[in-house]
C-alpha cells in the first residue's frame with residue numbers, strides 16, 4: 145500500500161549517502177569512478193606499457209597526520225625530488241602523500257578487488273602531474289592531473305620498513321593530530337614485482353574527482369597481524385569526542401561502465 149511506497153521512496157533518497165563518507169557513494173553523472181573490481185581475464189595486455197620508474201628522495205618526507213579518514217604521510221613537493229614516470233604515464237608526477245585503507249577484520253579492507261578477492265588493506269601513493277600543473281590542488285580536478293599507485297597488503301611476515309610508520313601511529317591517534325616524520329623512503333613499501341594493472345578512475349575519498357590514472361600493483365606486500373592491529377587503534381574522532389575506531393575506511397566498488405583495464409604483463 146501507500147506505506148510500502150513511502151518507505152521505498154525514502155530508502156532510494158537516503159541510500160546514495162553512505163554515513164562514513166559524508167558524501168554520495170555514487171557521484172551523480174560519474175562515468176569513471178573508483179574503486180573497481182579488476183577481472184583478471186578481462187584485462188587487456190598492452191605491450192607498450194613499460195615498468196614504472198620510481199625515484200623517491202627519503203628526505204622529502206615531512207610529517208604523518210590523521211585527517212579523520214586515514215593517516216597520511218605527506219611529502220615536500222616544491223621540486224622534482226620524489227617522482228614517478230614512464231609506466232602508463234606520459235608525464236612525470238610528484239609524490240604528495242601516501243595513506244592506507246583497511247578493515248575492522250582481515251576479511252575486508254581494500255578498496256580495489258581482484259577477481260572479487262578483497263585484501264585486508266590497500267596502500268595509496270598519491271602523485272600530481274608536475275609537467276602540466278603547478279600544484280596538487282590545481283591538478284586534483286584536471287584530466288591526467290593525478291596518478292595513484294595502489295598496493296594490496298596481505299597478512300604474512302613482519303614488514304620492517306612499515307614498522308617505523310607503525311611506531312609513530314600512537315602520536316596521531318586522534319583526528320587532526322600530526323607528528324614530524326623526517327626520513328622515510330616509501331619505495332620500501334613497493335612489491336619487488338613490476339607487474340601492474342592501469343585504468344582511468346577517480347579519487348575514492350572527497351572530492352572524488354575523475355582525474356586519476358590508477359596503477360594497481362599485481363603482487364601484494366606482506367605485513368604481520370600486529371602491524372595491521374596498530375592501524376585499527378587509530379580514531380576517526382578528535383580528542384575529547386566520543387571515540388570511533390578508524391576502521392572500514394574504504395569506499396564501495398563502483399561500476400566499471402565503459403572502461404578497459406590494461407595490464408603490463410601477459
Ligand SMILES: NS(=O)(=O)/N=C1/NCCS1
Pocket residue numbers: 268270292346347348349350351352
Ligand atoms: N583514496 S584516494 O587517494 O583515491 N583519495 C584521495 N582524496 C584526496 C587526496 S587522495
Ligand SMILES: [Zn+2]
Pocket residue numbers: 243244245268348
Ligand atoms: Zn586512498
